Amino acid sequence: MKKKLAWLFIASPMVFGSQILPTYAESPTDEDKKFEAYREAMADFNPGDFWIEDGEKLFHEQRGPKNVSLEQCDLGLGPGVVKGAYAQLPRYFKDTNRVETLEGRLLGCMVNLQGFDEEKITKPYYQSLAEEDGTKSDLVELVAYVASQSNGEPYRVKLENAAEKQAYELGKYAFYHRMGAMDLACASCHATPGLVLRGVHLPVMTDPATAGKVMTAFPAYVIKDANVRTWFWRNERCLLAMRLPFLKVNSDLDVALHLFQVMEASKTDTPIAVPGIKPRA
Amino acid sequence: MKNNTLKVLSWAVLACAAPYSVPLFAAGNPAMAGTGDTTITEEQFLKAAKESFPWATPAEFDERVKNDVTLAICNKTNGQPNAAETDVILKFEQSRMEYPKDGKRYGDWKKGQEWAEGAHGGRIGFADADDPAHPNGANCYACHAIDLNFPAAGNMGPSLTNYGKLRGQSEPMIKYTYEKVFNAKALVPCSLMPRYGGKGHLLTAEQVADITAFLLDPASPVNLPPKAAAQ
Numbered sequence: 001m002k003k004k005l006a007w008l009f010i011a012s013p014m015v016f017g018s019q020i021l022p023t024y025a026e027s028p029t030d031e032d033k034k035f036e037a038y039r040e041a042m043a044d045f046n047p048g049d050f051w052i053e054d055g056e057k058l059f060h061e062q063r064g065p066k067n068v069s070l071e072q073c074d075l076g077l078g079p080g081v082v083k084g085a086y087a088q089l090p091r092y093f094k095d096t097n098r099v100e101t102l103e104g105r106l107l108g109c110m111v112n113l114q115g116f117d118e119e120k121i122t123k124p125y126y127q128s129l130a131e132e133d134g135t136k137s138d139l140v141e142l143v144a145y146v147a148s149q150s151n152g153e154p155y156r157v158k159l160e161n162a163a164e165k166q167a168y169e170l171g172k173y174a175f176y177h178r179m180g181a182m183d184l185a186c187a188s189c190h191a192t193p194g195l196v197l198r199g200v201h202l203p204v205m206t207d208p209a210t211a212g213k214v215m216t217a218f219p220a221y222v223i224k225d226a227n228v229r230t231w232f233w234r235n236e237r238c239l240l241a242m243r244l245p246f247l248k249v250n251s252d253l254d255v256a257l258h259l260f261q262v263m264e265a266s267k268t269d270t271p272i273a274v275p276g277i278k279p280r281a
Numbered sequence: 282m283k284n285n286t287l288k289v290l291s292w293a294v295l296a297c298a299a300p301y302s303v304p305l306f307a308a309g310n311p312a313m314a315g316t317g318d319t320t321i322t323e324e325q326f327l328k329a330a331k332e333s334f335p336w337a338t339p340a341e342f343d344e345r346v347k348n349d350v351t352l353a354i355c356n357k358t359n360g361q362p363n364a365a366e367t368d369v370i371l372k373f374e375q376s377r378m379e380y381p382k383d384g385k386r387y388g389d390w391k392k393g394q395e396w397a398e399g400a401h402g403g404r405i406g407f408a409d410a411d412d413p414a415h416p417n418g419a420n421c422y423a424c425h426a427i428d429l430n431f432p433a434a435g436n437m438g439p440s441l442t443n444y445g446k447l448r449g450q451s452e453p454m455i456k457y458t459y460e461k462v463f464n465a466k467a468l469v470p471c472s473l474m475p476r477y478g479g480k481g482h483l484l485t486a487e488q489v490a491d492i493t494a495f496l497l498d499p500a501s502p503v504n505l506p507p508k509a510a511a512q
Contacts, residue, residue: 177356181344181345181482182475183352183473196434196436196437198420198423198435199432241404243403243405244405248332248334248335251332252329252332253329256329
């Protein structure tokens with residue numbers, strides 16, 4: 001049985017992949033419908049589940065130079081509480097005096113509680129996209145696990161204090177700010193309905209329904225990369241396409257852009273359902 | 282009386298036409314919007330950006346993250362510069378216009394096809410990002426439909442299918458096309474289209490001349506009927 005499933009996993013991108021690759025002649029709706037069928041076929045076997053299983057083990061394992069688990073990591077609901085944590089992040093944390101994402105908060109716990117070297121986790125070391133595609137990161141596994149513990153709940157991120165409001169405003173500023181060698185802003189592609197980029201239908205992240213649909217699927221298993229991708233990664237890849245430098249996890253712009261977008265998602269009741277499945281993300 | 286009726290009529294026509302006269306490329310569209318209504322200053326943004334891009338060299342930061350005169354105005358005005366600001370941008374961008382050394386703005390359309398299709402180049406952090414042996418592409422199909430035989434296209438810019446067939450290959454058309462590809466902002470101040478030529482951008486003057494030929498040449502697939510679909 002297990003072997004059969006593995007074959008489905010390997011073969012399905014080939015079988016379905018040829019049908020889901022978009023062409024300009026096809027409307028995004030047709031493409032969406034085809035991928036929807038694929039997504040249903042994959043519902044009982046999402047390779048992203050491996051990331052969640054491994055992330056759960058990592059969370060409870062004693063690791064790092066200090067040899068402790070992450071069970072004392074406070075994700076906003078008290079030490080070690082993972083249920084519902086993702087649905088209320090990013091938020092302000094008093095101990096770090098920062099607004100932090102789930103990924104950033106877990107990174108902080110790996111550094112501060114477990115004693116890992118931050119730069120070894122965050123600094124891009126790879127020389128090609130293929131090398132990065134083939135890398136399974138501990139941090140992403142942890143994010144996938146903790147995020148999955150909010151499955152079924154909608155995002156309910158709030159702006160409750162000055163730091164959160166400031167981060168949101170910075171996110172809005174950055175989202176509409178044209179920059180980079182391509183003279184683009186996030187808004188150039190993601191604030192107008194109906195835009196298509198090289199055959200890819202672009203989500204409108206200023207539309208709550210779309211933001212809700214897209215963000216509740218992240219972290220998502222991305223078939224093209226055969227890897228699980230977080231919302232940080234999604235934003236970073238857009239910035240790299242704008243020919244901007246590598247973004248740092250939990251940096252001011254990472255947090256601000258994430259917060260600006262998740263506030264739109266928080267206006268909806270779309271439940272978090274991770275790992276989502278994406279053709280290319 | 283008659284004058285007044287005419288006035289009212291013309292206003293009514295304008296008012297009715299207005300919603301249709303604001304397509305993707307006009308001001309007031311979110312795709313064109315700059316930073317707009319906010320409490321954040323550019324200084325605060327740059328401070329945050331500095332912290333957020335710690336692996337950028339100072340040169341990369343200055344060239345890629347900091348706004349030049351043009352983008353600073355476009356951001357500040359939500360893509361709607363006033364007359365004086367428009368003047369500043371057009372003068373600055375026209376001063377940056379360059380032409381191939383041999384003076385030919387009409388290159389090799391076959392090479393132009395390659396540059397138009399390519400999406401390589403200019404990305405930080407990849408080993409082959411700026412390999413001189415591997416010239417940059419312009420990724421034209423990200424935003425435009427051009428040669429319909431190419432399997433993908435975007436719709437953020439207008440369709441360029443039959444570009445040369447519709448416009449001919451006159452000297453002014455060659456000059457216009459070359460300059461539009463080299464630096465769209467020398468013609469339209471806050472154009473959504475990236476500037477492709479000049480320091481910090483992706484293409485050489487010769488490549489822009491090749492793309493100009495690709496768009497205009499009667500033998501280029503841009504100006505021929507698409508081949509029958511493989512199916």
